Amino acid sequence: MEFEELNQGEPEQEPAGLGPLTWVAVAVGAVLAGVLILVFTGGDEPLDEPVPTAAALPGPSVRSDLALAFGPGQNLALGRICPAVTDGRKTLTVSFTLVNVGDLNVTLVDVKPVLPMAGLRPRGPNVAGGTCEEPGTDPPGGLLTPGDTQLITMRFRLPAECPQPYPVQARVRLRVNQMVGMTTVSVYDDLGTVDFNSCPVPG
Numbered sequence: 001m002e003f004e005e006l007n008q009g010e011p012e013q014e015p016a017g018l019g020p021l022t023w024v025a026v027a028v029g030a031v032l033a034g035v036l037i038l039v040f041t042g043g044d045e046p047l048d049e050p051v052p053t054a055a056a057l058p059g060p061s062v063r064s065d066l067a068l069a070f071g072p073g074q075n076l077a078l079g080r081i082c083p084a085v086t087d088g089r090k091t092l093t094v095s096f097t098l099v100n101v102g103d104l105n106v107t108l109v110d111v112k113p114v115l116p117m118a119g120l121r122p123r124g125p126n127v128a129g130g131t132c133e134e135p136g137t138d139p140p141g142g143l144l145t146p147g148d149t150q151l152i153t154m155r156f157r158l159p160a161e162c163p164q165p166y167p168v169q170a171r172v173r174l175r176v177n178q179m180v181g182m183t184t185v186s187v188y189d190d191l192g193t194v195d196f197n198s199c200p201v202p203g
Contacts, residue, residue, distance in 0.1 A: 075102030075176055078185040079149055082132030086158070088197040092120065094168055095132050095153040096187050100144040107175040111140040113154045114169035114184055120156040127153045162199035164192045 079097035086092045100106045113122050128150050129136025135153035144150060152170065168188040174181055 075100060075104060075106050076144075076172065076174055076183065077101045078187070080132075081187060082151075084188070084191065084194045086194060086196065088195060090158055091123065092156045092158055092163070092191075092194075093135070093153060094156070094187055095135055095151060096170070096185075097149045097151050098144070098172065098185075099149045100146055102176075103146055104176050105146070106144045108141045108144060108150060109173040109175055109180070111152050111154075111173075112171050113156070114171050115166065116169065117166050119159045119161075119163055119166040120168070121159075123155040123157045126155075158196065158198070160198065163196055164194065164199050165190055167191075 077099045079099040082095035084092060084094055098108065098111075111126055111128075113120075113126070126140050127135055127137050128140040128142075129138045130151060130153070132151070135151065140150065140152050142150070154168075154170065156168075167186065167190055169184050169186050171182060171184045174183070
């Protein structure tokens with residue numbers, strides 16, 4: 001038996017490497033492509049820089065001693081209000097305590113009466129110390145450590161008309177650390193609970 005030999009043709013040759021001219025053409029094409037990208041995308045504009053987030057932005061600095069120095073709710077509060085004392089005709093005495101309710105020392109600089117509706121007239125200097133029944137004779141002021149109190153007494157002359165509608169307040173000047181502030185405390189919203197000769201007797 002004869003076998004027929006199949007002719008597989010000529011063996012395949014491996015492709016030749018790229019020539020120097022081909023490499024030059026590829027390089028020129030890449031350069032042209034880069035130029036076109038810069039022209040159409042605005043290559044002369046700087047790249048966007050990262051924008052800091054809100055968390056990275058510095059916040060305002062808050063001095064705790066400044067925040068504590070102002071406002072009676074922080075360091076200084078109105079304490080006990082003594083019953084008003086009057087002869088019913090000419091004089092009125094109002095006493096109350098100021099309390100250091102904060103954690104820092106407070107220095108009372110000055111205490112002055114405030115009369116939003118006038119009517120009453122201050123009589124003599126304000127005094128500090130003593131008790132509701134027997135006020136002291138020291139001038140208001142001095143150091144109040146945390147928890148300390150100071151009794152303040154203010155005296156007034158009464159007007160001819162009924163003074164019951166008049167409020168009585170006190171303006172307190174104080175210092176905490178190196179910060180000086182001022183606050184106003186309301187001692188009496190009015191004097192309606194006090195009996196005066198010039199006021200009508202409730203019927």
